[in-house]
Amino acid sequence: DAGVTQSPTHLIKTRGQQVTLRCSPISGHKSVSWYQQVLGQGPQFIFQYYEKEERGRGNFPDRFSARQFPNYSSELNVNALLLGDSALYLCASSLAYNSPLHFGNGTRLTVT
Amino acid sequence: GESVGLHLPTLSVQEGDNSIINCAYSNSASDYFIWYKQESGKGPQFIIDIRSNMDKRQGQRVTVLLNKTVKHLSLQIAATQPGDSAVYFCAENIRGGGGNKLTFGTGTQLKVEL
Numbered sequence: 001d002a003g004v005t006q007s008p009t010h011l012i013k014t015r016g017q018q019v020t021l022r023c024s025p026i027s028g029h030k031s032v033s034w035y036q037q038v039l040g041q042g043p044q045f046i047f048q049y050y051e052k053e054e055r056g057r058g059n060f061p062d063r064f065s066a067r068q069f070p071n072y073s074s075e076l077n078v079n080a081l082l083l084g085d086s087a088l089y090l091c092a093s094s095l096a097y098n099s100p101l102h103f104g105n106g107t108r109l110t111v112t
Numbered sequence: 113g114e115s116v117g118l119h120l121p122t123l124s125v126q127e128g129d130n131s132i133i134n135c136a137y138s139n140s141a142s143d144y145f146i147w148y149k150q151e152s153g154k155g156p157q158f159i160i161d162i163r164s165n166m167d168k169r170q171g172q173r174v175t176v177l178l179n180k181t182v183k184h185l186s187l188q189i190a191a192t193q194p195g196d197s198a199v200y201f202c203a204e205n206i207r208g209g210g211g212n213k214l215t216f217g218t219g220t221q222l223k224v225e226l
Contacts, residue, residue: 004155031211031212033212033213035214040120041218041219042201042203042216042217042218042219043156043201043214043216044216045213045214045215048211048212048213050211055211056211056212056213058213090155090156092155092212094212097211097212098211098212099212100146100158100161101146101158101212101214102158103148103155103156103157104155105153105154105155106155
């Protein structure tokens with residue numbers, strides 16, 4: 001069975017640009033969560049979506065937004081990129097709202 | 113892939129020895145705890161979880177111990193193998209209303225020496 005898939009795997013953007021990251025959850029999973037992992041640190045919670053509604057938001061600026069589609073896939077958008085947004089962006093899916101998370105391998109975003 | 117474990121605490125063990133990785137959690141309201149393993153270039157992989165109504169849980173070659181009094185969590189890996197080399201994170205959650213808003217620790221780099 002396919003795990004959580006994320007695209008693209010690597011991305012290089014310039015300060016001020018906008019980026020969209022994509023995530024396909026494990027088949028049957030209805031919840032998608034996004035995390036940011038800066039090099040050398042643990043992942044930090046950005047968003048959780050369940051049944052296409054935002055169910056939780058971490059301490060990130062409004063430049064970060066996300067959505068979940070009817071097929072439960074999700075996109076994370078970041079506007080007006082800053083150098084500090086350079087990180088590994090992880091998507092995780094779970095069967096239900098409180099079920100264990102299964103992570104994808106992430107999108108490595110580099111902002112120059 | 114890039115190393116996840118830059119500047120992280122490191123635990124070096126000999127192959128075949130037991131490993132103990134420790135974690136202090138911060139929120140006394142947390143009632144669900146998970147250990148993840150992260151290899152270079154990959155996302156975190158679920159190892160084992162424990163709820164706050166338990167103090168010990170065993171899996172295959174792994175045991176998690178929870179001490180709520182001192183807010184401490186440990187992961188024991190028996191007969192450590194080279195494939196266990198990775199960064200290990202503990203994560204905490206408030207299950208009641210927390211959804212999947214996990215708070216991760218800083219991580220420990222485990223190096224298995226042959």
